[in-house]
Amino acid sequence: MPLSLINEANHIVLIAHQDPDADSIGSASAFYSYLLRTQKKITFYCVSPHIHAHLSFIPWTDKISNRFPIDADLAISFDCGSFARLGVNYSGVLINFDHHISNEQYGMLNCIDTDAVSTTQVIYEWFLSEDIKINGKMANALYSGLMDDTKCFRDPRCGMSIFSMAHRLLELGANHEQCVNGLYNSKTLASLRLQGEMLKRMKLVLDGQLALFEVDQELLAATGASLGDCKAVLDEAMALKIVNTALLLGVRKKGGISVSLRSDGAVNASEIMQRYQGGGHRDRAGARVSDTSLEQIRDEIIESIRKEIE
Ligand SMILES: [Mn+2]
Structure with a gap:
């Protein structure tokens, strides 16, 4: 049980x-708030040194450190489907909280739904x-993740149980306006210009079912945009009635191709990416x-x- 591992630990790294x-x-962040009630040492870790400024409204982001503490005796990972994405070669006790279908179950305890x-x-x-x-x-931290992963409640799986969770979180103090502003009204001009260019260059293939x-x-x-800014355009393309799959291939600065795939159920995106x-x-x-050309991987996918x- 997560609780007994938490009780036994002295220094917990999130x-x-x-x-x-x-x-x-x-x-x-929500876990950080909860653990503050215990008398334990806590570290909020992320391998990426720069956290997007638009996420700074989420509590405790100022505590994030990219140095992994050597004396940690329990690690808890959040939303991380693969061990590699933790960015640290940790071999101690680990609890893995996630919802990715491709989760590698790398934890000692895997709490995956x-x-x-x-x-x-x-x-x-x-x-x-x-x-x-x-x-x-x-509540605010939990609500921000709920809003982001459901694309502002546009996910077709948002039904009564999700809206009652949202309702409860608002009652408990989540700030809808702050989350909307942080997640959706914080675009950079560069990302908007990039989106315009990408839409101009978008190709429709497979009888228009796939936006490329x-x-x-x-x-x-x-x-002036970054590769991370590109993904937003996939959702725009998916909004076309005829399109049921969208594929993005981006050439990375240090070489290799970054691939993102969206599907409305026509294909299993996770399976193809695995x-x-x-x-x-x-x-x-x-x-x-890394070791394939853009043309080859495009044609294969x-x-x-x-x-x-x-
Ligand atoms: Mn997620």
Whole structure:
């Protein structure tokens, strides 16, 4: 049980994954608030040295450190499907809280609910089951992850149970306006310009069912945006009625290709990305590929998609 491991530990390190999102940070943040009630030493760790400024509204992000403490005797990871994304080669006791279907189950305890829309939902339900009181800070952190992973409640899985969770979190002190502003009204001009260019260059293949985007470093340099800014356009493409799959191939600065795949159920995105040592969810997944050309990986993935949708 997570609780007995927590009770036994002296120094607990909470791990948000590499290039963290609101779900990973929000889950770890809520846990940080909870652990402050115990008399234990806590470290909030993330391998990425720079956390996106738009996530700074989530409590305790100022505590995030990219140095892993050597005396930690318990680690808890949040929203991290693969061991590699922890960014640290930790071999001690580890609890793995997640909702990715591709989760590698690398923990000593794996608390994984692949039906949950966010890891913050997994944490929320765990808090309820253990009778852990959720304060305003915790509610806001949990709500931010819920909002981000459901794309502002646009996920078709958002039904009564998700809206009652959201309702309860608002009652407990979550701030809807702050989360909307932090997650959706915080675009940079560079990312918007990039989106415009990407939409101009978008190709529709497989009879228009697949929207294809290719991004190189020249485009990023010209717009001033980063590779991380590219993914948002996939959701725009998915909003086209005819499109049921969207694929992004981005050339990384240090070489290799970053792949992101979205699907509305036509294909299993996680399964396709796992063939490239990536993973994620059925409807959105990704991978990083190094020893293949962009053309080769594009043709391979299009072929995989074609086989599944025909
Ligand atoms: Mn998540």
